[in-house]
Amino acid sequence: MTSQTTVDAADETPDAPSTPGPAKGLRGHPWLTLFSVAIGVMMVALDGTIVAIANPAIAKDLGTSMAGVQWITNGYLLALAVALITAGKLGDRFGHRQTFLIGIAGFALASGAIGFSGSVSLVVTFRVLQGLFGALLMPAALGLLRATFPAEKLNMAIGIWGMVIGASTAAGPIVGGLLVEHVSWQSVFFINVPVGVVALVFGLVILKDHRAKNAPRSFDIAGIVLLSGAMFSLILAIIKTGDGWSWSEGKTWGLIGLSLVCFVAFAICETKVREPLIPLAMFKSVPLSAGTVLMVLMAIAFMGGIFFVTFYLQGVHGLSAVDSGLHLLPLTAMMIIASPVAGLLITKFGPRVPLVGGMLATAAAMFGMSTLEADTGTVTMSFWFGLLGLGLAPVMVGATEVIVGNAPLELSGVAGGLQQSAMQVGGALGTAVLGAVMASRVSNDLPGNWADAKLPPLSPDQLDQAASAIQLGAAPVPPNVPKPVAEQITTVAHDTFMSGMGLACTVAGIVAVVAAFVAILTKAGSNTEAGAASVHI
Template sequence: MTSTTTAEPSAPAPKRFRGGPWGTLVAIAFGVMMVALDGTIVAVANPVIGADLNASLAELQWVTHGYLLGLAVFLITAGKLGDRFGHRRMYMIGVVGFMLTSVAIALSSGVILLVAFRVLQGVFGAIIAPAAMGLLRSSFPPHMLGRAFGVFGSLLGGATAAGPIVGGFLVGVFGWQSVFYINVPVGLLAVGLGVWLLAPNRAVDAGSRLDAPGILLLSVAIFALVWALVEAPTIGWAHPETLLVLALALVFAVAFALREHLAADPLLPLGIFRSSSVSIGTVLMILMALGLMGSLFFVTFYLQGVHGMSPIESGLQLLPMTAMMAVGSPLAGRLMDRVGTRVPTAAGLTAAALGLLVLSQLATDSGVVHISAGFVLLGGGLSFVMTGATAAIIGNAPVKLAGVASGMQQAAMQLGGSLGTAVLGALLSVTIAGALPGHFADAGLPRPDAAELAAMQGLVSQGAAAVPEGASAEVAAAITGASHLAFMDGMHLAFGVSAVVMFLAALLSLAMKPAPRTEQPAVHV
């Protein structure tokens, strides 16, 4: 097979729908939403899964993190495969595999098997996401990329934020298995639209070779990092196992960087990071996911455990954030096509920080207005951040690296989600351990000893209370009240730290530069 190097035209998009830019966007919509939805849909289902399968908090975290692990480890590699073999082909493979693993998850009878299939589901999700973004990057002309990324961000952010709402309804009516069965009709629709609307398969980097050593080194580095982030809150950050796995991640990451520097055809050309916008956009994507995924994971425990809401009610409470993310991203894309990414992204990060500050002031009896105000600011702000960071990363990458750049963008988002739940979870847990004895004493209860505190900590971290069997109504109310106050202390600190991180990220975003308005050379097959 021979290849020729030509320049991508910067002419306006074709008018045709089938095989054109907007037809491509419609075709990939349901596949993208399916992947994003599954990252958060189990947030509301976690308490029910835990009760049904007798799972601990650590095991419940793995239901979420197993999926993120599969995604994060394979995203960049999947992006390279899309560049090499064609994004249309990889997209269809990913959608079919995602459906099949979803059915396997729903049929799982134990939490270990469920987590294993969640990891595999994440691998297929990793194939879908960069393939979809690669299709957009090669279909839309440069002057319309902001708009395309805005709509893409709306799909991604809206589905991510809608997960708890959809999950709440499905769990409340049909049981937790339905949050996975729903992927079958959605996936079939995605396959049908892909066959109908997507242009013939086209590889944008057909002449490249697969960097097998680079794939291995990067996969081990990311796997070790995510593993450490998941396990550290449970076994301790200073535990020898945590330190060993973190050291392993560092060693393999350094080895990967050296390999990519020397490789003739690297998996991830390090020259891409010479663009300050690509580097900053990657950091911003991590921080954005840290705030979004971290807040969603713990706020569901607040709504269901502390407020006593049902899964459906807690999902509906998140509707303001969902709406803002769905509406805000297309607006952000249009605005960024006109004024660039820097100012809108900084404004979005500032709004998200203010939203987290509002959420950090929640009380056990906070009303709907207070909760919704925080989610409106958070959702609206993050929609601008997601669009701006995506445009910064992919808009500054050449077309032939569209899949790799998209995989890097998505990997940053997944790593940020794992980092958010791990670090914020550690802050929550440590705060609860320190605050619970004092709240027990204030409620006229005997202070728990070390063993009792360790036994209570997991339940309190989920917004619940360890009420002894046979306790009187008065004692049960006192234990529940003290437990909820300790949980609120931990949640306040977690949200406060997230707000500070967002403010710092807003300052960093001001260093981004605009993406080029003309296409860079691309390889056609």
Template sequence: MADAKTVAAPPPPDPGTSSRQGHPWLTLLSVSLGVIMVMLDGTVVAIANPVIAQDLKASLADLQWVTSGYLLALAVFLITAGKLGDLFGHKRIFLVGVAGFALTSLAIGLSSSVGMLIGLRVLQGLFGALLQPAALALLRVAFPGERLKMAMGAWGGIIGLSSAAGPIVGGLLVEHVSWQSVFFINVPVGVVAMAMGLWVLSESRAQTLSKVDWLGVVLLSGAMFALVWAIIKAPDWGWGDPLTIGFLAAAVLIGAVFVWWQARVAEPLLPLSLFSNASVSIGTGLMMLVAFSMFGAMFFLTFFFQGVHGLTPLESGLRMLPMSAGMIVASPLAAVLIGKLGTKITIAGGMLVTALAMFLMSRLSLDAAFMDSGIPFVLLAFGLSPVFVGATEIIVGNAPEDLSGVAGGIQQSAMQVGGALGTAILGAIVSARVADVYPGHWADAKLPPLPAEQVDGLKELATFGGAPSAQMMPGVPEQVVQGIAGVSHLSFLDGMHLGFLVSTGVAVLAAVLALFVKAGRKSEDGPIHMG
């Protein structure tokens, strides 16, 4: 095993260097503009998918790749991208990410085939991975010590604002302009982010690192790819399928080799000593659990609003507005509460509020009005914000400044993996529940028997909140079709309720885990342990 080496942290920059370069709040605004592109892109693509399918003659599998290709590239490359920022400069990597994301967005809007679209989405994910950890690392340097909490609070508010605007802007653009416009909108945002970044950001990089651990990059990328790919494909293959088990086993095996190599190389891609800080490890687990709970549960609300209630994409976005808009207020408030009450109490309290919101979601009825979902959404905003703010500050704030890019990559990777796990696992739970209760609802409705293959297709449709129309079932009386629609909606609701109850339990588990964390580093002059 290579000897561990400890080096002194670099001295803080001269406060008299520039009034704008490195200015904390201008830095926050600058990096937020870049990340807003990624947030908008994440919310508007789902809204554009139906129109993309019609325009490019894309199949359901093609549309899954439009999302999965981006997710894979993002999740696989995040930690490596953070390391590149530590080595070559966070400002430089951030600006490369912004420019690349904007240019690939432009190319996506000009795509003439679904294959071209998927390839560009993968490239877009790589550039998105470059800019996100770099943004957090730049904030880590601009807001040292206790001031990082304030930055994370404001950061969360800006993210909440872009999340709130995403479904509304995306719905308006798709309905009144074109699906291409949801990608073109990234171009002017990217131009402004580039200009401001060049003017405002000051360069920061590690003083103690000199090279890239390329074998570590290959091993980590392979492990992350196998893990995320297994999660993405498990709903189609089945969790017990040999392919799913094989990819999960490959992720474990390659991951074990990666850990072995990191313990021996002089300048590891991901120093294992980073996780000797219990708060970094627990903060990473918290980020995964909250992403599991939130993204997994929110995935089904889209089907509930559009499939069961028959709302348009824009109307669905408006239904979710209380949560996204609430985060604009809740995130800065969370930073204040963390400063007054401490990290563990605030995060634990936030997760308990999140658990309450999830439980209320599990009680939604078929005819749920705006306020029935609006109140839990507001609770979610005030429950999740302390966790996002606090867990990010815990991970990035407890890491040495020389590893701030890697820490940002860990935070983002935890969110991506947790969200993918939540969507896949809760999807399997909901699907199994729908299949289990469907025959009972069918019998209660006193519907005539249908061929087994046709019933299986109806169950699959019900898993996504869908119901058959008269055109889908020629020769079947209208009254029977309506009865089947009622059975499908009731079955989906039972599945969604169970999904939210599982999310409630995950949120309670995260609340307990939060009691073991500590706040971020308050001193910037401590030693840095490198391996």
């Protein structure tokens, strides 16, 4: 192949150009490359939240519990998180163009398969495949940008790249609402097929292959297995506590213990192998470490908090999927408006102040959302949603520069994978941890609220079934119940749900405050402007 020959020659020639030269024609043109990768990145980022608005419809159609719905989200996020760093190394080793195109094709095919799935187990299975293929294209996109753009324009390109991710993440609920209400929940996944075809065509025509000169030549299989096992065990333990397991049970702590053992073994393994999955020396950089932790904490607060908002809008307020998405428009609009402004501020003043301010605004928004009631009006909701978008924008835009800019140049793919992996791990932890918080509060409050309303007593099994419905914002009203009794049950269900959601949002706000302190340790990377020099074309 021509691209292979070009890259190999560059690797062997010490005088290969250190910065991208002027683009000739379509292939390798910087701005067309940005446009091409943005289509793929948009598809993956959108899918992280577009499914949130479809969760109630999926749960109703497939008859699943809160844990089942969580796995539809977490299966995708976990697969992304586990595979992103490995995918970054694949791009560094075999070429970012190839991994990007394979990721696009696989993501589109897995999306179509989900639309034809008739059970939760199949949906989760194909969501995992979606995540694996999505992991291939995310760090490859960043690697292509760093290789294609001249040094003086790289910051601008990374800022736009971050803005696309942020805007797509925020736009998910609106797009999902339109599709769910006017077509079906399956259409949320089918839409990725034509978008994937467009992205694939653009990629084949425009993208030019690039590989780092000092890219890794082997893969840390033991590291991949240990890190995957550690994260899977931890998330499974947390999710199961929200689906019937107790924190006092041996099997819960057995999984947590297994996770800790795997994490420790992973850390030891990384110090022994020649080319580790995550070179631990990277974390000697305090800003890089702080940026990674910041991404995890931000995603816990954002993804965990927004997970319940869709159930609140549709279940408690009784809004349609489209109206739910429209109620989240302030969040989307503020992220789109604030992202380029945040990019300018970060370029001029550095990332520290915008990131700290963004996380404090996020914390304020989450604390505000914890005060929402079953009858809260649109204006109040819009204010808190808009403030959340304002707070998230600088973090979405700035964290990429902090992590990638402070990483060694030859590990650009690994750093890109680390940044996205941190976000996906945080998203999975957010839905799992806050889901467990919600489940615990609902289970604790429901018996007392039910008794105080003088409703007919329920057996333990009936209480469990009612709690499962309430966690999804639904009122467990049996058929043929007199209207006054149905209204009482609905009031109890909504009050109990709001108590759980309030606690979950409070926890998310506390996490955001911690993230603001972590953001103090960030600074602009010394490698960002020299990013292009690491890639020989």
